[in-house]
Amino acid sequence: MSETSHSRPSVKEEALGVLRRFWGYSSFRPGQWEALEAVLAGRDVLAVLPTGGGKSLLYQIPAVVTEGLTLVISPLVALIEDQVMSLQHRGISAGSITSSLTTREIDQAWTDAEFGKYSLLYITPERLQTDAFKARAERLSVSLLAIDEAHCISEWGHDFRPAYRRITEARPLLSDETGRPTTVLAVTATATPAVRRDIVEQLALKDPHIVVRGFDRPNITWSVLREEDKRSKLIEIAAALEGSGLVYAGTRRRAELWAETLRGEGIAAESYHAGLDSDVRSRVQQRWLDGTTRFIAATSAFGMGIDKPDVRVVVHLALPPTLESYYQEAGRVGRDGGNAHAVLLVSNGDEDLPRAFAEEGHPDAKTIQSVYDAVCSIAQIAIGSEPEGPVSIDVALAAKVTNLTPMSVNASIERLATEGVWQTVPQRASDILVRANGGPDVLRMYTEQAIANKKELADFVNSVRRFLPPEAYSGWANVDVKSLAKRLDMSVQRTHDGLDFLADRGVLELLSAGSGLRVVFNKARSEKVVLDVKSLAQSRRRALTQLDDVLQYSRSVTCRRQFLLAYFGERSAARCGNCDVCFGRHRPHVVTPADESLLRRILTHVEQGDRRDIWLDGEGISAYRRDGLGDWLINEGYIKITDPLTDLLALTPKGHRHTGSDV
Numbered sequence: 001m002s003e004t005s006h007s008r009p010s011v012k013e014e015a016l017g018v019l020r021r022f023w024g025y026s027s028f029r030p031g032q033w034e035a036l037e038a039v040l041a042g043r044d045v046l047a048v049l050p051t052g053g054g055k056s057l058l059y060q061i062p063a064v065v066t067e068g069l070t071l072v073i074s075p076l077v078a079l080i081e082d083q084v085m086s087l088q089h090r091g092i093s094a095g096s097i098t099s100s101l102t103t104r105e106i107d108q109a110w111t112d113a114e115f116g117k118y119s120l121l122y123i124t125p126e127r128l129q130t131d132a133f134k135a136r137a138e139r140l141s142v143s144l145l146a147i148d149e150a151h152c153i154s155e156w157g158h159d160f161r162p163a164y165r166r167i168t169e170a171r172p173l174l175s176d177e178t179g180r181p182t183t184v185l186a187v188t189a190t191a192t193p194a195v196r197r198d199i200v201e202q203l204a205l206k207d208p209h210i211v212v213r214g215f216d217r218p219n220i221t222w223s224v225l226r227e228e229d230k231r232s233k234l235i236e237i238a239a240a241l242e243g244s245g246l247v248y249a250g251t252r253r254r255a256e257l258w259a260e261t262l263r264g265e266g267i268a269a270e271s272y273h274a275g276l277d278s279d280v281r282s283r284v285q286q287r288w289l290d291g292t293t294r295f296i297a298a299t300s301a302f303g304m305g306i307d308k309p310d311v312r313v314v315v316h317l318a319l320p321p322t323l324e325s326y327y328q329e330a331g332r333v334g335r336d337g338g339n340a341h342a343v344l345l346v347s348n349g350d351e352d353l354p355r356a357f358a359e360e361g362h363p364d365a366k367t368i369q370s371v372y373d374a375v376c377s378i379a380q381i382a383i384g385s386e387p388e389g390p391v392s393i394d395v396a397l398a399a400k401v402t403n404l405t406p407m408s409v410n411a412s413i414e415r416l417a418t419e420g421v422w423q424t425v426p427q428r429a430s431d432i433l434v435r436a437n438g439g440p441d442v443l444r445m446y447t448e449q450a451i452a453n454k455k456e457l458a459d460f461v462n463s464v465r466r467f468l469p470p471e472a473y474s475g476w477a478n479v480d481v482k483s484l485a486k487r488l489d490m491s492v493q494r495t496h497d498g499l500d501f502l503a504d505r506g507v508l509e510l511l512s513a514g515s516g517l518r519v520v521f522n523k524a525r526s527e528k529v530v531l532d533v534k535s536l537a538q539s540r541r542r543a544l545t546q547l548d549d550v551l552q553y554s555r556s557v558t559c560r561r562q563f564l565l566a567y568f569g570e571r572s573a574a575r576c577g578n579c580d581v582c583f584g585r586h587r588p589h590v591v592t593p594a595d596e597s598l599l600r601r602i603l604t605h606v607e608q609g610d611r612r613d614i615w616l617d618g619e620g621i622s623a624y625r626r627d628g629l630g631d632w633l634i635n636e637g638y639i640k641i642t643d644p645l646t647d648l649l650a651l652t653p654k655g656h657r658h659t660g661s662d663v
Helices: 011-023 032-040 057-065 077-089 103-114 125-129 131-139 162-173 193-202 230-240 252-264 278-289 323-330 352-360 365-378 395-402 406-418 440-449 455-467 481-488 492-504 533-555 560-567 593-608 623-635 653-658
Strands: 045-048 069-073 094-097 120-123 142-147 183-188 209-212 220-226 244-248 269-272 295-298 311-316 340-346 391-393 422-424 431-436 477-480 508-512 517-521 639-643 648-651
Touching: 011 032, 011 057, 032 045, 032 057, 032 183, 032 209, 045 193, 057 069, 057 120, 057 142, 057 183, 077 094, 077 120, 094 103, 103 131, 103 455, 120 125, 125 131, 125 162, 131 162, 142 162, 162 193, 183 193, 193 209, 220 560, 230 244, 230 252, 230 311, 230 340, 244 252, 252 269, 252 295, 269 278, 278 295, 311 323, 323 340, 323 533, 323 560, 352 406, 352 533, 365 391, 365 395, 365 406, 365 533, 395 406, 406 422, 406 517, 440 455, 455 481, 455 492, 477 481, 481 492, 492 508, 533 560, 593 623, 593 639, 593 648, 593 653, 623 639, 648 653
Parallel strands: 045 183, 045 209, 069 120, 069 142, 094 120, 142 183, 220 340, 244 295, 244 311, 269 295, 311 340
Antiparallel strands: 391 517, 422 517, 431 477, 431 508, 639 648
């Protein structure tokens, strides 16, 4: 008897069956099925779901339910490796192609994908630009192209990555096994309306179904506390709250100092930042995950892809550069649904450092040109000539010559590297720049002809040949010698010795890490560097606007939860009842008859549409007290907030009745 349509499971039932079988969940989280239904119907989708909200299931479930390959674009190799390992553990066929693989392993992975070995294949966005991908793309039968961390495609996002902008170039090369265009799914945890529009435009999504859910985290108490003595307040918070915590500091040095401060109070704490060796970072992270370390004091380098559900508090001791990054970092608290706290401690002068980062970290074309000229002049590089080796840059001297800050000089150097003018030589001891003198066949022929009778050395050369990234055969490429040594099962020193042996024989060229900043010119010195002036100006304005949004949040008399939800395009009640503003922590302890004239004048300011920063101007009233009085008027129903993002206020009927009279 043939199976009837009534006996076949529905698409949702099939998806739920996969969810139960492989992940052990009995139901979908908010927004998941809405996005999945559209994806399974072959529609382009943009899904904005909260951190920890199951975004990865939006492409992992279709990979199991449908035929064909799900190709996942993800920005970080560590995230890719974690997801692939997790999927394989669940019995789902998944693979990845990353820089940790040899050339032969990469070629085999593409072949495996072509012949249907994988349900999911993870790659970084840069991989889409390789000849290997372009040669294989049309034979892959990709049913779904999934872009994880899709906010990286937008310059309005907080982790802009230029390679994401080129993803759309790959779309015409991809189709499913029937020849239909591949469905595209873009997922992210943080995207404002402007970023969402940018994602749709940059990925050329066709009539996309847009799902936005879960910015509201009612279990989190959001607080902004003005504290000149941050040390005492941090210790007070750590002592008052049980469980694990995160402390975000603005710099590596401050992360170390805050960890030291907590340890001095008997609290198990460690620091985490990009300046630490990768093995050290892994051990620090693991001790925090298993509860041995209670607090981690970190820079923004910490947290991506880490899921620790029982974090009870996240404290920011420095202003973050954007509200997106703040929400993402603070959102690592309370993922188990229990009561949790996100605290931003601010004091006078806190905005100076992030504003300097925003301004000096986005130099204009004139500044970049002056740094380029200074570097070339100091190194005595004539126009039209190209240095043969690396050029050392004395940042302090370049800053003095150009009358710029070291931060502006460094930002200009990085921008010139991004524009392909030069490459910066790695400064980590385990990294080197490598350039092969010829293609892969040169190394293979060297093995066959010169050292064929020396098996150990021949094996070493063949392993190096397979490990080198493709760009090493056409220019300089960064190589992590520790990773190479691990693959070879050799010590790092022996690996260096082997590479030096090949360099001595002219097979490879090496540039080892140095104590100072060095660059390798990719082209001869020109009189003028070609730069996108408009793009540079936009980047600078964008960074300053995003910082202003953070400052607006920190100074607002609006309910914190309402402010954040409005920023991300969601509606909410006027008061959450569970943040520092709603608790009235900034209001005057007592409003006395002596305050009535001040309150009446504030009502007049609101009636006239005056900005809050000019209320009671020139009357010797501190901003803190002024805002407290305004918050009291809101809480008592005299004024209301009409736009939480701009603190636009209006009189209520009660306020109109009392304008000019006693409150």
